[in-house]
Amino acid sequence: MTKAIIGIIGGSGVYDLPGLDNLREEQMTTPWGEPSDALRFGTLAGRDAVFLPRHGRGHKLSPSGINYRANIAALKQAGVTDLVSVSACGSYRAELYPGFFVLVDQFVDRTHGRESSFFGNGCVAHVSMAHPVAPLLQRRISEAAKAEDIAHKLNGTYLCMEGPQFSSYAESMTYRAAGYDVVGMTAMPEAKLAREAEISYATIAMVTDFDCWHADHEIVDVAAVIKVVHENAGRAAALIARLIRDFPEEHETCPVGSDRALDNALITAPAARDPAFVEKLRVIGGRVLGA
Numbered sequence: 001m002t003k004a005i006i007g008i009i010g011g012s013g014v015y016d017l018p019g020l021d022n023l024r025e026e027q028m029t030t031p032w033g034e035p036s037d038a039l040r041f042g043t044l045a046g047r048d049a050v051f052l053p054r055h056g057r058g059h060k061l062s063p064s065g066i067n068y069r070a071n072i073a074a075l076k077q078a079g080v081t082d083l084v085s086v087s088a089c090g091s092y093r094a095e096l097y098p099g100f101f102v103l104v105d106q107f108v109d110r111t112h113g114r115e116s117s118f119f120g121n122g123c124v125a126h127v128s129m130a131h132p133v134a135p136l137l138q139r140r141i142s143e144a145a146k147a148e149d150i151a152h153k154l155n156g157t158y159l160c161m162e163g164p165q166f167s168s169y170a171e172s173m174t175y176r177a178a179g180y181d182v183v184g185m186t187a188m189p190e191a192k193l194a195r196e197a198e199i200s201y202a203t204i205a206m207v208t209d210f211d212c213w214h215a216d217h218e219i220v221d222v223a224a225v226i227k228v229v230h231e232n233a234g235r236a237a238a239l240i241a242r243l244i245r246d247f248p249e250e251h252e253t254c255p256v257g258s259d260r261a262l263d264n265a266l267i268t269a270p271a272a273r274d275p276a277f278v279e280k281l282r283v284i285g286g287r288v289l290g291a
């Protein structure tokens with residue numbers, strides 16, 4: 001049996017996890033450098049949990065400047081099996097209003113220049129991103145949201161832009177016409193790296209604004225985003241506390257294989273692998289890299 005350990009990544013305006021008791025902070029180091037902040041280990045409703053604010057305390061890191069590889073590697077080193085990311089996002093649909101939670105199931109990656117894989121020359125791997133969100137984890141989040149009476153929607157597509165500037169009107173209209181649901185700047189490459197690290201991943205996308213397409217709403221700015229996040233922080237915290245409290249002790253095998261994504265992903269022949277690089281990769285891929 002694999003013990004389930006829940007990790008929470010907090011986004012904009014979410015720099016701590018209320019209710020996390022018996023706190024212990026650890027500044028982790030990984031083969032990819034240091035994560036955004038010290039990992040905060042603790043218990044919530046008697047269950048172990050780990051929290052990391054992706055922008056660091058005080059929001060010192062921009063979406064393009066976050067060391068996503070170090071964040072995911074540190075959470076893997078901490079034993080996290082199930083990772084919930086909390087993100088502020090703009091909405092492309094009138095019915096997805098500020099304060100509404102979207103439990104997205106798909107991402108479109110429009111970022112560029114970010115380090116988006118642990119693998120590379122010397123050990124090449126291609127994991128599937130067909131179903132980037134772990135459905136059982138997503139369902140448990142939905143059940144926790146229902147129990148807390150939080151308006152939310154199961155499924156939706158999150159467009160991840162590079163930023164840090166918000167979108168132009170033409171971009172907003174284009175992505176809206178494409179049928180995407182929400183927009184943010186951080187879910188990628190986070191979701192890709194979680195998959196490579198065989199961590200089940202799901203995102204709670206908290207709608208904070210209508211970006212810039214909606215004639216009846218102000219164009220998004222930082223103040224508006226943070227205001228909505230603060231107004232909804234209590235509900236997000238209640239959802240996460242409920243999720244952790246009700247989470248099974250044992251990690252549930254993921255129906256889309258997020259917890260064994262490397263089974264059929266490595267392509268570099270063992271004899272052709274760079275031994276030093278393989279050593280570095282052990283933190284996330286030790287299960288399949290052999291002795």
Ligand SMILES: CSC[C@H]1O[C@H](OP(=O)(O)O)[C@H](O)[C@@H]1O
Pocket residue numbers: 010011012054055063086087088089163184185186187221222225226
């Ligand atoms: C503060 S507005 C833009 C900022 O908010 C979102 O952050 P996160 O995904 O970490 O909640 C968006 O991705 C941008 O980083």
Ligand SMILES: Nc1ncnc2[nH]cnc12
Pocket residue numbers: 088089090091161166167183184185208209210211212220225
């Ligand atoms: N409209 C928006 N675009 C990109 N990231 C966001 N985060 C919150 N609102 C956003």
